[in-house]
Amino acid sequence: xxxxxxxxxxxxxxxTNKKSLKCEQHLGHNAMYWYKQSAKKPLELMFVYSLEERxxxxxxPSRFSPECPNSSHLFLHLHTLQPxxxxxxxxxxxxxxxxxxLFFGEGSRLTVL
Amino acid sequence: AQSVTQPDIHITVSEGAxxxxxxxxxxxxxxxxFWYVQSPGQGLQLLLKYFSGDxxxxxxxxxxxxxxxxxxxxxxxxxSVHWSDAAEYFCAVGAxxxxxxxxxxxxxxxxxxxxxx
Numbered sequence: 001x002x003x004x005x006x007x008x009x010x011x012x013x014x015x016t017n018k019k020s021l022k023c024e025q026h027l028g029h030n031a032m033y034w035y036k037q038s039a040k041k042p043l044e045l046m047f048v049y050s051l052e053e054r055x056x057x058x059x060x061p062s063r064f065s066p067e068c069p070n071s072s073h074l075f076l077h078l079h080t081l082q083p084x085x086x087x088x089x090x091x092x093x094x095x096x097x098x099x100x101x102l103f104f105g106e107g108s109r110l111t112v113l
Numbered sequence: 114a115q116s117v118t119q120p121d122i123h124i125t126v127s128e129g130a131x132x133x134x135x136x137x138x139x140x141x142x143x144x145x146x147f148w149y150v151q152s153p154g155q156g157l158q159l160l161l162k163y164f165s166g167d168x169x170x171x172x173x174x175x176x177x178x179x180x181x182x183x184x185x186x187x188x189x190x191x192x193s194v195h196w197s198d199a200a201e202y203f204c205a206v207g208a209x210x211x212x213x214x215x216x217x218x219x220x221x222x223x224x225x226x227x228x229x230x
Contacts, residue, residue, distance in 0.1 A: 004156070033217050042117075043203070043220040056217065090156055092217075100145055100207035102218055104156035 003027045006091050006105035014113050015081060021108045023074040023091030030095060032074040033102065034066060037088040049074060081112045115140040115206050119221035126194050127229045134189040134224050136204030145207040146187040147218065148178055152200045160202075163187065174198070199228045 004025045013019050025032065034046040048056035049068040063085075065077040074091055088109050092102040116139045126132050138144055145164050149157040161172025168180040178189045187204060205218040 006156075035217075040222070042222045045217045045219075048217055092157075100218060101147065101159060101162060102157075104149075104158070106154075106156040109154075 003103050004091055004093055004105035006089075006108050008108060009106065010109045010111075012111045012113065013078070013081065015083070017081075018077070018079040020078065021076040021089055021091075021110075023076075023105055025072055025074075025091075025093040025103070025105075027093055027103060029093040029103070030071050031093060032068060032071075033092040033094075034074070034076050035090040035092060037090055037107070038086075043090070047076075078110070081110075083112050086110055086112045115144070115208065115219045117204050117206050117219055117221035119202075119204055119224050121224045122222070123225045123227065125227040125229055128196055129193050132189075132191045132194045132198070132226070134202050134204075134226070136187045136189065136221060137185050138187060138204070138206045139185065140206055140208070142208075143182075146178075146180060147205040147207065148172065148176070148187070148189050149203045149205060149220075150174075150200050151203065151223075157203060160189070194226075194228055196228045196230070199226055201225050 007022045031050045033048050036044045036046050046060045047066040052068050063080050067075040088107045090107045091105040094102050118137045120135055147162045148160040150160050151157045160176050161170050163170050163180045171177050176191050180187050201223045203223045204221045207218045
């Protein structure tokens with residue numbers, strides 16, 4: 001069982017679809033993150049949850065909606081996306097106190113048609 | 114605000130040769146510094162990290178990095194690369210957390226390492 005698991009690994013959706021990305025961590029961490037990785041751009045921090053409360057938004061469009069029902073699970077709900085939203089979405093977790101080292105999942109590759 | 118610069122987008126090295134990947138950071142206090150590696154289609158794996166103390170840190174897979182405060186640098190090195198080292202390498206900076214908050218890390222744009230046979 002890997003530390004941080006993301007599903008699905010690949011997702012293709014139309015601009016009018018609604019889908020969700022799921023992340024689960026088995027490391028006992030209390031903070032979880034969504035990062036967006038696009039070609040030729042640095043990783044962009046989208047959302048942070050610490051102790052199940054959202055602490056960072058970074059002006060992400062409302063067509064992305066996060067949900068953190070408990071400290072082990074994180075979702076990213078997607079609706080009416082645009083083609084420029086196609087990217088690799090990475091989930092990470094960490095302990096909220098200490099060094100800030102992040103543990104990443106393998107990512108969900110999203111393609112918006 | 115903190116930032117990370119990786120000036121080399123691509124680097125090509127012959128197998129068996131030495132490697133140095135550059136990283137410069139901007140941060141107002143003593144940073145926490147990280148190097149991550151990403152293979153195609155995979156997530157990021159931590160290679161090494163610097164928090165305090167000895168400025169030369171050892172990591173996995175034979176990598177090391179040296180923190181130089183005067184140069185605001187944290188360059189990654191390996192004495193002899195292997196074909197399996199071909200990947201994307203990311204430098205990142207983090208802040209000390211307070212009050213149980215979570216800040217995440219700020220990443221550079223990455224350096225793509227190509228290994229020539």
